[in-house]
Amino acid sequence: MASEQVNSPTEQTSRVMTGVASDLGDKNVGRGFGENDRCSSCQCHIGREEEEIKRLxxxxxxxxxxxxxxxxxxxxxxxxxxxxxxxxxxxxxxxxxxxxxxxxxxxxxxxxxxxxxxxQMESILKPDITSSKDKSPSQVPVGTLVDLRVPTGQPSTSDHQREASRSKAAGVESDKGKSCLSLSLSEPKRTPACHMQLGKLTCDSSHTVLIDVNVFCQEGKFRPMAGRHRWDNSSVRMPFAEESVLMKSGFLPGDEKRWHIIQKSLHRLATASLVKSSDVESAIKKYNPKYKDVWSFDALHTFCEHVHSREKPMISETLGKIAALALNLPEFCRKAIPLLRHGQSHSITLSQIQIASLLANAFYCTFPHRNATHPRAEYANYPTINFHSLFGKWSERKGEKLRAILHYFSEVTKEDTKPRGLVTFERCYLHHHEFAQWRSETKLLTKLEITSEGTIEKEGKGMLQVDFACNLVGGGVLGSGLVQEEILFLMNPELIVARLFTEKLGDTECLKVTGSQQYSNYSGYSDSFMWMGPHNDSTPRDEWQRRKRQIVAIDALHFKYPREQFNMKKVTRELNKAYCGFSGDYFHEVATGNWGCGAFGGDPKLKALIQMMAAAVTHKDVAYFTFGGYNLKQDVQDMHLFLTTHKISVGRLYKSLDDYCGALHSPQGPPDLYDFIKSTLKDTTSRH
Incomplete structure (x- = not known):
């Protein structure tokens, strides 16, 4: 693959500022109204009357x-x-x-x-960044990593490159030559949007809160909730638990408490004047001896070795602070953390500092029983949480990921940038009697705003934002994956802690995260992804001191062959999954896009209809992002207009999809989905 040419910071800044000047100039094009301007016909002065006209x-x-x-x-x-x-x-x-x-x-x-x-226009903070796969690790420039407060400028990757990569992932065409006719989704009405009015924060059998709710409600302070840890299959096994031991071999008597070894190893890092990547590797292997010859740390070493010399002290300081943060876990989390298990609806609310300490332990790979991934492993049905997979097998992707992760820890370990809020993780499960009756559903489609530009996380502020998730939430965020879900988790690292306690999602389940904070900016997608510096999150907080940001993880089916998805059993599964994800009253509009249409092989036209149907039944309007797919944007917009103009109910549309699935296997060959729906429902009105 040919390398991408990325402009230097000076060139990028010049381009941004030139664009600004051009935009301002365009607004002043044309003849102005000044005191000395004269009428071309009578040569009279334009005086106070003309000025008054202008003012009015x-x-x-x-x-x-x-x-x-x-x-x-x-x-x-x-x-x-x-x-x-x-x-x-x-x-x-x-x-x-x-x-x-x-x-x-x-x-x-x-x-x-x-x-x-x-x-955003103050400066470009990544000096000497290039993106070339032909370079050896020693030639890979890492750029500015941490301790930067000024927001970045415009992404260095061109819009054409970004749209091309996104369209390729989604299986749709991009047409930058055509103008986008849809409404802008970044208007003031979006930030913030309406959300449900919350009562007092409380804990009950379906909601575990890890802070003292009485102190919070009365004083607004975040004091850890007193409690007792449990070592069982329904709770997170904590690294400081008495039951966590290292078995000694040979003639050495007894077992050693694993937390004692962790404390000694991390204390050395927390108090050292200089922390190197080799020190991190040595510490992690001390209390994970089983993987001493299995885990590789070449990605971490390469990253730390080739950063600019002025950045190495900041990286060393951050690595030490992460170790200190990890050691505070027994003080921060005093109550057992339940596992969000399959077939159960349950919520967990934590403070952002509790999340940071949990993630610090994940960074130093302290969580017991979480390293084995074979089918019979205790946590085989859970995502991995320890960061060892991020530290091995160097790639440019890993370098950008480490940059985002270390920036997050740099922010949460400084007193002036330490986050002070709560985040709620809610697993939602639908019983069979709670499913929508799709065939007889009388609701009509809600409003649709669709655009081929913009992103869910930026232009979708103030809406329920859809994470195109893997059923193991976070997907390959701790590996080499770098598409929509992984990018979302890197920009909002607090999402990663969901991997600690969220079991694999079932067909009628989703995970909603309310209150996560964005710490970084980025550009590109997949191989073109680049960390672009700090993000100053100004999203307001709700009554529970959570950022007014709600993200829902819903996993689509994976289709090896495109025709597999045109089966009503599978269409209904996707409808139920989207219905589960879109339900709720926190926000009244959903921001989504080509869900399951990349590597999962979903058909963009079908997935758009499915999501519009689910949104209609849950009373939500839809903001739809096609990520550069202009033709898809036009097709979906026209289809929505047809369905709303003819007042086609969700039930009638469901039956039409059923008819299409049958017609798809006819000898005449497969018709176009939207053409088929229009031809069979044209000039009819809803019977409901």
Missing amino acids: RLENERLKKRVAELEKIIGSCQVCNRQSVKADISSAGGASGDQNCGIETVEESADMNKRNESS
Whole structure:
């Protein structure tokens, strides 16, 4: 594969600033209205009257824009049914917002966007970055890694390269030459959107909270909840548990407490003036002797050896701080953490510092019984959590991943950037009696906004964001995987802790994460992925001090052959999975895209219909991102228009899909899915 040419930081900064100047210039093109301008016909001066006309025109445009913004807020928040916003439109005054649904004023949102945009242009923070697969490890430039506060500039990978890689992964065509006609999804009405009003934080049989809820509710402080750890198959086996031992061999008597060895090894790193990658390897192998000759650390060594000399002290300091953070786990987590097991709905709420300490232990591979992956292993049905797989088999992908991970730990171990909030992980399970009755469902499709540009995590703020998940959540985030789910977990590393306690997802299950924080920016996708520096997350918090960000992990079926998916049993499975994921009232719009359409072989047109049907039954509007697929965007938009214009219910659409699955195997050959639906349902109205 040919290497990608990436511009130098100076060139990137110049390009960004040139674009800004160009944009500003375009707004001033044309003849202005100045005191010395003269009318071409009568040569008279344009005086106060012309100035007044100009002022009134600007004022009129401002008011029109203001009214449009407020109308959009009402459109996205109809569930709140508040009159204060309507009154605000009539007076064209300041948006008062509604505390019950979490709406902030349009001016505040616009001001936030303005600040974010200006900060994005301050500088490019990755000097001398290139992306060439022909380079040897010693030639791989690592760039600035940690201790950087200024947000990055525009991605160095070109839009054409990004869209091409995304379209290839999704199996759709990209057409940059055509203009995108869909609405912008980054308007102020999106941030923040309505969410359900929360009561007091409480713990019960279906919700485990690892902080003291009484102290939190009364004082707003995060004190670890007192409790007792359990060493059983329904709880996380903690590394400091008394039952965790290393068996001695030969003539040595007795067994040694594993935590004692971990404490000695990590204490040396936490107090050392210089921590090298070889020290990390040596420490990890001390309490994982079984894997002494199995685990490779060449990726970690290569990364640390070839960073710029000025970055090595920061990396050393961060590695030591991670060790100290890991040692604090017994103090931070005093209560047993339940496993989110198959067939059960349960929630776990932790503080962000508790999550950081758990991830620090994962980084140093301290979790017992979590290294074996053979089918009979105790945790074979769970994702891996210890980071050893990230440290071996060097690749450029691993370098970018390590950069993101180390930046996260750099932020959470500094007093001024330490996160102070909560995150909730909720496993949702649907019983058979809770399934939607798809064939008889009378609901009509909800609103759709679709675009071939933008991303779910950026333009989808204020919406339920879909993680195109593996059934083992996080997929290959600790390995070589680097597509939508892995990128999401790297930008929001707190998601990784879900791998500690989330069993493999079943056909009617999903995982919802509320409150995770974004720590990094990125560009590219798969092989073109690059860590682009720190992200200053300004997402507001809800009543439980969680970031108003909710991500749902839903796993699609994997099809070896495309025709396999045109089977109503499998279509219904995907409908139930999406229905499970989209249910809930925290947000009233879902941001999604080509779910399961990359390596999993899903058909983008079918998956779009499935998700629109599930959204309709769960009363959610849809923001759909095709990731550069302009033709797909047009096709889905036209299909949605047809279905809504003809008032086709979800039940009738389901029956039409059933008919298509039968017609697909006819001697005449497979018709186009959307053409078939239109031809069979044209000029009809819903019978429901």
